[in-house]
Amino acid sequence: MVLEIISVYFYRNKKLIFDNFNLKLKKSQIMILIGSNGAGKSTLFDIIVGILEPNNGIIKLDNIMIEELSAKKRKMFTYLPHKDSLKDNLTIEENLISWINISGNILNKDQINRSLEYYQLSELKKKFVANLSQGQRKKVLLTKLILAKTKLWLLDEPFNGLDADSIKKTKKLIENHAKNGGSTLLSNHLDLSIKNSKKIFLQPIKKSRDIVKFETWDDIR
Amino acid sequence: MVLEIISVYFYRNKKLIFDNFNLKLKKSQIMILIGSNGAGKSTLFDIIVGILEPNNGIIKLDNIMIEELSAKKRKMFTYLPHKDSLKDNLTIEENLISWINISGNILNKDQINRSLEYYQLSELKKKFVANLSQGQRKKVLLTKLILAKTKLWLLDEPFNGLDADSIKKTKKLIENHAKNGGSTLLSNHLDLSIKNSKKIFLQPIKKSRDIVKFETWDDIR
Amino acid sequence: MIFKFANPLKFQRFTKQIQPFALSLSIIFLFFGLFFGFFRSPPDYLQGETVRIMYIHVPCAWFSLMIYSVIAMCSIFSIAFKHTLADIISRSCAPIGACFTLATLVTGSIWGKPTWGTWWVWDARLTSELILLIFYISLIIINNAYENKEKGDRYAAILAIIGIINLPIIKWSVDWWSTLHQPASISKLSSPSIDNSMLVPLFIMTFSLFFFFISVLLLRIRGEIIQRKIDVIKFSHVR
Amino acid sequence: MKSDFYILMSREISIGIKNFFVLYTFASFFIISILIFVFAIGSDLIAKNNIYEPIIWVLLIFSVMLVSENFVSNDCNDGSLKELQFLGYNEELIILCKSITMWIMILLPMIALMPIVSIFFKIDYVDIFYLFINFLFATPSLVLLSLVSSLFSMQLKRNKIIQFIIILPFYIPIIIFTSSSKKFALENNLYNNNFLILIGIFFITLPLCLYTSRLIMKEINK
């Protein structure tokens, strides 16, 4: 099992967001998280990578609990969150090189240049990220997927702000990844048909609580 | 004519983005800007509202040149740019009230409450914007359209990050606006069918220039 | 652990019973303390009648330090075990501590004018006490700066732990640097260098303020628990 | 029909009130840094040589600069400065309203701190009066200058410190006239002269700063 989420409970600002949530992601599987705004998709990603700690439950990557991973983590997944963590005053190329270093990959310039071609960013590679359009920024972010050599991709709304052509390219990228044995968990609002993908529907939880039942200190945290 | 763009030329960082661009937007018309990433959609919006100055060309709102408008501007259009100009440490309600004041509308609390209902934000209205999900923020932004009493809407990728349900609602909002005589110019990447809408395709301009022809100082600016 | 047995409901009932008891003890002690302080203790042969400020100043000073240590201990506990009660206690303590600190500063200044001839000197103890006040106010602000109470608690706890360094400085500054302020004369480890006729009202006042502190604290804790319950119910309805 | 000025002022104030503890932090920052100076130099030395004036003014400058960033950078980063611009508000008016709000919300309450400061530095009543008058006339220029410099630094992202360098030279005349006011007045037997100079400086900085900020704001979105 590449990713395993076992009975996770999570409160965010006193609101229950995950109530006994379970998920299993196998090798070569593409899973699409679908849910209305505020259902908890981004929260789930943050929990998986260990940025947020669930109040209860277990998360396993490759059958190892995430708390025990730390430095090994960066070889296991590539997470593209909503905030793009690109430095405005570095060029596209410099941004990617910086990312390659911290994500534990080893790549030469040639490979970077080739991967920039995929989204036709080669001409822009010496431009500062501050001077890119919204979609171009997103493409820089997605280029990381081409560079990354990880098995598990975690993509938070990867198609946001992309033009039709780039959406197709990204879809193909994900499908190819699955073919090569990689797994992908992505959140999405659009009506896209990705081959062999499985959809998971997240519902916002509505649970009204009874005041008499506050019996432990954790209840009123 | 609600909006008229006449032979606009625009350079951004030495790159030609608009080369004799023309556009006419009539009453009750919905116009969708479609173009690949970096084609210049956001730039066009900024030019229309007067944030960027075209190198050449005329922009008219209600047959008046935009340079002559200044304070009257805010009664004429509602522009929702990509950056959402919401204050993280104010609540949804406070943000909207602040916007109502500066945009020259006069509205009471009741109207705000009713408009918040449209995207089901009423329960969240006392929450800080910092603690909203990406889509919820976008919905707060779109609520401004319900509150605004302007004839011209300029929307930069209004469907980005919204869930399927909210996209439908937003579409309806725009269609209703057109029915009531309002005009909308919006940029979009998705494949949406909006009734009575006209599509405009923006192409990135690839014009190689001849070095011998640099004859005025403006050419090498 | 005791907290396993006591649930918030029982705890609330318990505080409800204790609170009036503490308050009445405080009032009784206050009455006796003032009586002894004003009528049964002699004026100082150097300072005259102004020495009576001591009966307020010294207990307030002690409590300003003690309450901060309570907060600091709760903060350590809260960071280590994430227990809600620790957060509630430190949150309830902060404003009370701030009041005691302010009282110390004000009474000290008033006392300083006749004895030292000035309202304020840049003496190590006075300065560190001022910093203590700033810490208290910062704690209160941080506690309330977030929509998410848990976050406010955690940050306040970190700040409170950082601020522990200040306590020994206040306590022993008079010994480390030669200063204007009175060195420890009552709270010395050996026998106190002060007459019993002054010591008795001082201790009575101390008890009075102690019970006052306890009763206000219990009141605030109860309010805090109720507030949190309301929050849980309110937020659990939000989509 | 509300005037633009009124709308902008009420916006600034309503946002400012939400951040009311800026005032608290400003005040305590001021006090703590005074404290550091006292510790470092020694209060006797300060009292003897009358160097409290420069200290107070330098600290005031630092704190005004730090606060001014809050007033500008947020509006700039979340895009609401751009919004104000495309809604057709006058750039000069925006900055004017910001500086008035900042002065009212941050600096006016500082006057209440004066007695405390005077206790700290053992300043006597006549000198406090001078300090007070100086404060009243010099701070508006300070506020204006610091806002312009924060705007400048918005342009030059990631380098907030540069604002200090751009603007510090302009502070020097203000500093000279404020921090030696008493000496000045006594030497020249002209008690009012100094204040007149400060007012003069203000009327030079006002149009200059407003115009400069307009120019900067026009550039910010390019």
Next chain:
Amino acid sequence: MKSDFYILMSREISIGIKNFFVLYTFASFFIISILIFVFAIGSDLIAKNNIYEPIIWVLLIFSVMLVSENFVSNDCNDGSLKELQFLGYNEELIILCKSITMWIMILLPMIALMPIVSIFFKIDYVDIFYLFINFLFATPSLVLLSLVSSLFSMQLKRNKIIQFIIILPFYIPIIIFTSSSKKFALENNLYNNNFLILIGIFFITLPLCLYTSRLIMKEINK
């Protein structure tokens, strides 16, 4: 296999070099504010009373605080701090690397400024030596403390000034021991004692700051 420390250091330095003019601005900020003091107090008075040490140290603190914000806030705002965290880097290590980079890039070059400062203040050579030694031993603690305080203020949006309040109390011991170093050394006939104390302070602040910053960084994303 490169070690985490090496990776983080090279990342910090490569980003830092792009912002090389931070150093320039830092230096000129420092000099201009010294100038303000010289203008306001008068260099004779400063020389006579030997108050250059406190002035230098107070200004150093202010400038370090201002720069440290640059080092933290950008990483925090664009999400790369979060990225480093989910890539499994140790929080302590991140801050350690940041502070080492900051020290190398900003404070080490300041030593070159010493002669200029000594001219301003008419300091003689022996005293410059003291200043230099103090500088070497006290600034690491300064850097650490200021980074922690910037981290703290990240969360308190629109209220960056609060960092000063949180951290200034901790500067006081450093200030006391640096700004009176010469007096101290002469009085006690212990030339090394002072430096030992500064080193001692450093070894207390180091683990304290690293641990605190870990705690804060754990909270930031909640």
